[in-house]
Amino acid sequence: MISTEIFQQARFLIVDDEPANVSVLTQMLEQWDATCIEGTNDPRATAGLIATFAPDIILLDLMMPGMNGFEVMEQLQSLLPADDFLPILVLTADTTDQARRQALERGATDFLTKPFDAGELSLRVHNLLARRKLHRRLQSQNHVLDYQVQQRTQQLAQAEVNTAECLAMAAEYRDDDTGQHTQRVGQTAAQLAGALGLDAKEIYLLELAAPLHDVGKIGIPDSILLKPAKLTDAEFSAIKIHTTIGATILAKHQTALLQLASEIALTHHERWDGKGYPQGLAGEDIPLVGRIVAVADVFDALTHKRPYKKAWPIHEAAQEIEKQSGTQFDPSVISAFTETLAVE
DSSP states (O other): OOOOOHHHHHHEEOOOHHHHHHHHHHHHHHHTTTEEEEESSOOHHHHHHHHHHHEEEEEEOOOOOSSSSHHHHHHHHHHTTTOOOOOEEEEEEEOOOHHHHHHHHOOOSSEEEEEEHHHHHHHHHHHHHHHHHHHHHHHHHHHHHHHHHHHHHHHHHHHHHHHHHHHHHHHHHHTOOTOOOHHHHHHHHHHHHHHTOHHHHHHHHHHHHGGGTTTGGGGGGGHHHOOOOOHHHHHHHHHHHHHHHHHHHTTSSSHHHHHHHHHHHHTTTOOOOSSOSSSSSOOSSSSSHHHHHHHHHHHHHSSOOOTTTTOOOHHHHHHHHHHHHHTOOOHHHHHHHHHHHHHH
């Protein structure tokens, strides 16, 4: 069943070196209510018309001087987007199988030999336009779906960030009623990572993950965590467990952010000289993120008041941290620390 509406909505490009052929085809299309028709006798103009006229179908002759139909189709293959479907109906007096095969190989969608029947032409054009319309509808739906997936992915990523921030704050409010320590550690860790040459994505993830370094404090009794005096050996052993508690909590989630946070939670109390906890790792066996957060965490702890200590002046805290280069801290991280502190 022929729908004249599909002809009314379509844009037709006729490419034939014979003006009479272009005229005949134009009259036929107009009989089927086509109104947007462009014709050219110069096949070399086809590429330009694709860009300016944006046809929905091309009616293409094969045997033309200067540039034949095969060459036109070759040129169009390099110009058209891979996900586009622009039907090319080849109209030619060459009835050989070789011409048909060659035309189809070069990108022809359908093939009709001259002289052709007007009724058959209308059916073939109609079917090709229907295929293009369906293709464009599916393409539009795919774009909508892609957009929805991107939106949902962004929402999930933001939800993960929000969850991480809530977890960090929940732990930090145990011994810092401002809840700012975690964020400061994240910011300092990001600055150190930048000075060490990490890429933007790594720095971004580290800034989000570092605030979760002490999430394991959730499992430490208040009597130990908030004790204003020096901890006993038994109490200190108990508080060390916050590293493994935090790592265990975070390791249950398979996202890149929380896996990184788990690694930081487990290793940010390791020491360069191997005398840290919980695993006693040394040197570069300690993940770089753990070595970075170790410096950021201690610097912030020294320069802010805690139940058991007063805040240190920044220059004194910096001197103390630099003194621990090669023992408690990675010398390369301390170099980055000194560099960032000088910039500030």
